[in-house]
Amino acid sequence: MKGAELKLRIGRFRMHRRLLIFAVIILASCGVFGYLPLMTQPVRAQQPETSPYVGDEEAIKEAEDLYIQICSHCHGMKGEGGIGTSLNDSRWVKVSTDKAIFGVIARGRKNTTMTPYLEALGEDMIWKMVVFMRKLQEGGA
Ligand code: HEC
Numbered sequence: 001m002k003g004a005e006l007k008l009r010i011g012r013f014r015m016h017r018r019l020l021i022f023a024v025i026i027l028a029s030c031g032v033f034g035y036l037p038l039m040t041q042p043v044r045a046q047q048p049e050t051s052p053y054v055g056d057e058e059a060i061k062e063a064e065d066l067y068i069q070i071c072s073h074c075h076g077m078k079g080e081g082g083i084g085t086s087l088n089d090s091r092w093v094k095v096s097t098d099k100a101i102f103g104v105i106a107r108g109r110k111n112t113t114m115t116p117y118l119e120a121l122g123e124d125m126i127w128k129m130v131v132f133m134r135k136l137q138e139g140g141a
Helices: 002-040 057-070 091-095 098-107 118-137
Strands: none
């Protein structure tokens, strides 16, 4: 009798343990898959087509200061290039939409030293930087 009771208990314990493991796996995969969309699409879905800071001199100055601090050692003080591509004569920048330039700064370029800046700068700052990129193009920086 005692032996049977013990077996039953062990059996229950095993079942509970299995359920527990199952639950942990489910929760863990929810976590991973829940984050997947964030990892593959780090930028918000509703993006403006053009920077909201066009013509905002204060915002452009702010972006310029930041550019000198964190971008110029690769792209040059006036966007003339160096380790990074030149930005003041980049045809890509010239023909690209604000949204596309935003995308490069936010997500970087894979397998190059151009790393993503979304986390470090945030969306607003990148939109300001986009307008500054245009100013570099005009040689006005
Ligand atoms: C460590 C060096 C490095 C730093 C720092 C860096 N970049 Fe870059 N950047 C690059 C390289 C290299 C490329 C070219 C990547 C490629 O081959 O497509 C690039 C490409 C770009 C482009 C696309 C230009 C084009 O014509 O294709 C833009 C725009 C740009 N960077 C902006 C920035 C801004 C803004 C910052 C600062 C927030 C920054 N970069 C910081 C190295 C850097």
